[in-house]
Amino acid sequence: QDYTFKLHHFLSAQAPAHTQMLEPWARQVEENSGGQVKIEIFPNMTLGGRPPELVQQVRDGVVDIVWTLNGYTPGQFPRSEVFELPGVYVNDPVASNLAMRELYDSDLAEDFKGMEVMFLHVHAGQAIHMAEKEVRSPADLEGSKMRIPTRTGAWVIEALGASPVAMPVPELPQALSKGVVDGAFIPWEIIPPLKIFEQTKYQIEGANEERFGTSVFQVSMNQGKWDNLPEDVQQAFRDASDEEWLVEMGEVWRGADDFGINMAVENGNEHIVLTDEETAAFRDALAPVHDRWVEDVTGSGVDGAALIEKAIATTQEHATK
């Protein structure tokens, strides 16, 4: 092996993101390179630091590759953040993955100075988990305390009239069962590892699996490391991260999500799928989130309004459903 890479991330080695995404991807790169490349994966922040430091680590070359949640460093990835917004992300992770690839060079690359992005992806979308309260309209959420994932998640929750609460994910089950929060705003995929069905009664999403935004993740390499790779090794990484892979990842994350909701239903939870009218009521309530985002990123020199339009159009072009 001529080239070794340390890939650092924040989840455990048993998490689907590790077993179904990072492992297969790393092995594919190795295979593509004809054995020139070796990628060692370090889960659980074993190479030190806290999750928000991952981006810094890859920029500085402390590690070679990271997988991280962009939202850990709020404000740092304003452009790609557009794909987290409700209405931009609707229900189709494959479409979002492909749209981010298509717009990368023209609109998103600015965000990622000092690192070479291998691929960006999203999860299957934020949905609502409620401990006790059945939610069918934004009014039902009013005054509830909801655990939020990212700053765009916080804006969504505020637009719905609830209050956002940040807390480490391991504390969520306890917080739910004791009423510290009334619900959580995360995808279904969190249900199995935390056994969220034990503390919640309702899982709520829009018609046709419509969600209220998503989170963007990245797999990125240190720029210097990348620039010094011979073309054939670079190609090995590119080939492992091509469109086909993005489609597959969209399906993997959708699959993890389906697995989660099925587990909740099997354990007696109610899976509420909003009707078209109910979904529309949520959509209306969430309209101000776009304005808020546009206002925020304008400060970073981004033409937010144009980017939202472009992101929606491109995502719809790739829609698979």
Next chain:
Amino acid sequence: MNPVPATTGGAGLCSLARRAITGWALLGGVLLLAVVLVNVWTVIGGMIGFPFAGDFELSEIGVAVAAFMFLPYCQVQGENVTADVFTSNASPRWLYIFTAIGGALAFVFGCLLIWRMYFGMLDQKAYNLTSAILQFPVWVAFIPILISIAFLILAALVTLVESVSGAKNAS
């Protein structure tokens, strides 16, 4: 925890430095008390229907800054845990020498830390890092932190000066 008396009188400059460091730690304590009040308010506010979303971030940032503000005091008081077993029969002179070694390490580390964390602050600023809900700019928190590390370097110098002079006098 430290068998070597923390205050050896020392030069006037040393005792002045000690007083400044103690004052800085007390200021850190005031910050900690502010975090305490924010948390008390969060609970009471939550119970009477005024939940406050930022307590989580304010606790994180506030306690982090306070902890940095405590480091110099911790150094100057010799509160960093040492294993005293093998040296419990050592002469005072040797104890002073060991303390000096610890002080020298703290000095070197403090210098490294202030240099690196200054660039850390520039990074936070350049990349516009903020907290998630209140959008508090993180680099601002680095200002009192850098001052704290400057005090830590000063504290290490105090330890060094005092223990070296102690070692000379103890023979």
Next chain:
Amino acid sequence: MPVDPIALGLIGLAVLIALIVIRVPIAYAMILVGAGGTALINGPQIFLSQLKTLAYGQFSIYDLSVVPMFVLMGALATKTGLSRDLFRAANAWFGWMRGGTAMAAISACAGFGAVCGSSLATASTMGKVALPELERYKYSPALATGSVAAGGVLGILIPPSVVLIIYAVIVEANIVTMFMAAFLPGILAVILFLLTIAVYVRLFPGSGPAHGAGSRAEFIDATKGVIPVLVVFGIVIGGIYAGLYNPTPAAAIGVFVVWLFGTVRGQLSLNDIKGSILETAGTTGMIYLILLGAELLKIFMSRAGVPQAAAEWVATSGYAPMTVMVILLIALILLGCLMDSLSMILLVVPFFWPVLVEVNGGIYQGAEGAGFGMSTDELKIWFGILALIVVELGLITPPVGMNVFVISALSPNTSMAQTFKGVMPFFLAELLRVGLLLAFPVVVLWLPRILQ
């Protein structure tokens, strides 16, 4: 260059110990070995880059923000005289028995442990209160100092507990669950300690003479002294158990309530508050610096490949799960001769925990078919309590027994050797307790199960 990871790790450990032996503060020894080791393997740039934000990242972990608050709460409780009231009450209850005043010291330690998160603070506080009384009633120096030094460990076994919070952060356990799990084992410790004293005074008559009971009025008056601690414990830990708030707000409320209580009683002057803050500053600074050192050491060990190699070694060794557990606990007891409990938890748990997960069958392993016969979630709780107990043993074992040092300093007429001798029976009681908890994990797991 390929270096045998185990060899590198062992060299690192040897250097660490050498530095600790020449009295380099443990935190700086960790920093030096961690930074130096990383630089040797991957060059200095890695460490220098990481240093930009590593300290801030470690210091701003939300779950740790509870630590200085609990430290402050304990310091304020000391200045408010809660420890003295507790001891007076306990002595009114037990003092008339043979060995009763020593039992009172143990009980008061347990009571104070309910408002204080640190073992050392509990030992020194109760030492100041109880030692003069034990001396007055002509208790043997060994029993007097031994019971207070041993009683100190109750400070950390009964929630709140700083070391347990750190453990929870490392293994990503729920702090509340850990607090629940510690409760019954803590009570068990109190019972075993009381029995130990009862047996001791029968084996060594005259070591703990009985003295007359006070009047009924005195008894009632003394008993009232328990009320403030009950109130604080009820509000803080009770509130956490009931789920009214998270640990951090709970600790904040605890600080507030103790302050309120001290102020109303007129026992908390501005100077006392200043002193409490400075005490908190010293302890917090010490804890956070060790945190940083442990993180740097972890980076070095991970880059050397030590944890991976260790997990693989255990997985292929074919040892039974219980054997692995006992080996780990013995390793902790031995390390306890050298290091303080916090450093040990931070140094060792990041390496031991993945090994146990491996042996149990993975992070999502359920109870069925698990190596330890319990789900990995429950193993996390059980191991945490066992580890907590054995690292606390280090506080009372020679040669470095922090509690013994503190108590010896408070009792100049008693030699360190006498105190260590006096602590021995309690050490045996602790070993018995570890054995009981190993055999009956349900003692640990019962409360979390029913309260969840």
